[in-house]
Structure formats: structure tokens, C-alpha cells
Amino acid sequence: MAKNHPGPSANEGNNRRDFLKKSTLITAIALAPPSLINAAENKLDEKIAGAFEKAPLNLEVNGVKHSLTVEPRVTLLDLLREELHLTGSKKGCDRGQCGACTVHVNGVRINSCLSLAIANEGNSITTIEGLAKADQLHPMQEAFIEHDGFQCGYCTSGQIMSGVACINEGHAGSAEEVSEFMSGNICRCGAYPNIVNAIMSVKKGGNG
Ligand code: FES
Numbered sequence: 619m620a621k622n623h624p625g626p627s628a629n630e631g632n633n634r635r636d637f638l639k640k641s642t643l644i645t646a647i648a649l650a651p652p653s654l655i656n657a658a659e660n661k662l663d664e665k666i667a668g669a670f671e672k673a674p675l676n677l678e679v680n681g682v683k684h685s686l687t688v689e690p691r692v693t694l695l696d697l698l699r700e701e702l703h704l705t706g707s708k709k710g711c712d713r714g715q716c717g718a719c720t721v722h723v724n725g726v727r728i729n730s731c732l733s734l735a736i737a738n739e740g741n742s743i744t745t746i747e748g749l750a751k752a753d754q755l756h757p758m759q760e761a762f763i764e765h766d767g768f769q770c771g772y773c774t775s776g777q778i779m780s781g782v783a784c785i786n787e788g789h790a791g792s793a794e795e796v797s798e799f800m801s802g803n804i805c806r807c808g809a810y811p812n813i814v815n816a817i818m819s820v821k822k823g824g825n826g
């Protein structure tokens with residue numbers, strides 16, 4: 619007696635349909651008139667060129683107004699470091715994971731490696747270079763020195779900017795709360811306890 623063959627499973631059916639769709643698409647592209655392909659290529663070229671075309675940008679950094687032109691792909695961190703030569707903000711990871719690039723934008727801390735410069739039109743930026751007043755260090759800078767809040771120093775500018783924001787943004791109610799708020803700032807030297815002590819001392823002194 620002849621054996622009945624089972625019909626195609628749902629998966630096999632889907633695979634066949636996908637294959638047919640893809641091969642139809644490939645055939646359609648292969649048969650497209652050259653003028654259509656040229657038009658698509660030109661559009662792509664325009665898009666790529668647009669990504670490099672400089673646009674005007676007005677912003678204030680550490681109290682100084684700047685009128686610049688920047689490529690839309692440039693991050694705020696690269697603008698600060700490479701155009702304005704403010705190299706205190708560090709590039710640790712360039713992907714929002716270490717906090718070494720922390721700055722304040724309109725008083726709120728951000729990772730400057732995650733912000734496009736062009737998105738900061740009209741904003742007021744403060745970097746570590748803008749924290750001290752003339753020869754007088756910011757209390758947070760003094761506290762980091764007093765409490766040994768750093769070793770190699772690579773993360774320190776970001777830690778200090780976050781520490782100031784921690785108090786200003788109301789997250790320094792306890793050492794635990796400070797640790798939580800500061801958890802985006804990585805210190806490979808492991809200076810964490812001293813960093814928390816420094817922030818708490820500024821909070822207690824009431825001069826954050
Ligand atoms: S460099 Fe921006 S978070 Fe690491």
C-alpha cells in the first residue's frame with residue numbers, strides 16, 4: 619500500500635514563500651531600467667553628502683558664546699575636544715557606558731559622547747574647565763583632592779561633573795543614593811568609596 623506523504627510543515631511553507639519573495643525582488647532589481655538605478659544611486663549620494671555638509675551651530679560653553687559650523691555627525695564630545703580644545707572631558711568608551719565624557723547641558727548632566735553637537739543649538743554647556751572660578755577650585759574639586767577621590771585621574775573630570783549634578787539634581791540624600799546616581803561613572807582604579815565620601819562632604823558642607 620502506498621504511503622501517504624505528509625504535506626509541507628508551516629515552517630517549510632514560510633521558507634518557500636520567503637525564498638520566492640526574495641528571488642522576485644532580485645529579479646525586479648536586475649530588470650530595472652538603468653535610469654531608475656541611477657536615480658536611486660544619486661539619492662544615496664545626496665544622503666551621504668548631506669551627512670558631511672556643515673551646518674551652523676550657536677552655543678555657549680563655560681560662559682563663552684560660540685558660532686560654529688559643524689558636520690551633523692559630530693558629537694558634542696568631539697566638538698568640545700577637537701574644535702574647542704577643551705580636552706578635560708574624556709573619551710573612555712564613546713558609547714555611553716563609562717561617564718568619562720560627562721558635562722552639564724543647561725545644568726543637567728549628560729554623556730557628551732551620546733549627544734550630537736548640532737542638537738545643542740542655543741544650549742549652555744559646562745565642562746570641567748568651567749567649574750573653577752578664576753583661581754578658586756569648585757568645592758567638589760577640593761573635596762576630591764581632600765578625600766583622595768582619584769588615582770590615575772582618567773575618570774575624574776566625569777566623576778566631578780556627575781558629583782556636582784548629583785547634589786544639584788537632588789540625589790545626595792545618603793551614601794547609597796549617591797552610589798546609585800554615580801553608577802554610570804566607571805572608575806577602573808576603584809576609587810568609589812572615596813568618591814562617595816567626597817560628594818557627601820560637599821553635600822554636608824552645603825556648597826555643592
Ligand atoms: S565616553 Fe561617553 S560614556 Fe564613555
Ligand code: FES
Pocket residue numbers: 767768769770771772773774804805806807808809
Ligand atoms: S581614577 Fe583611574 S579610572 Fe578612576
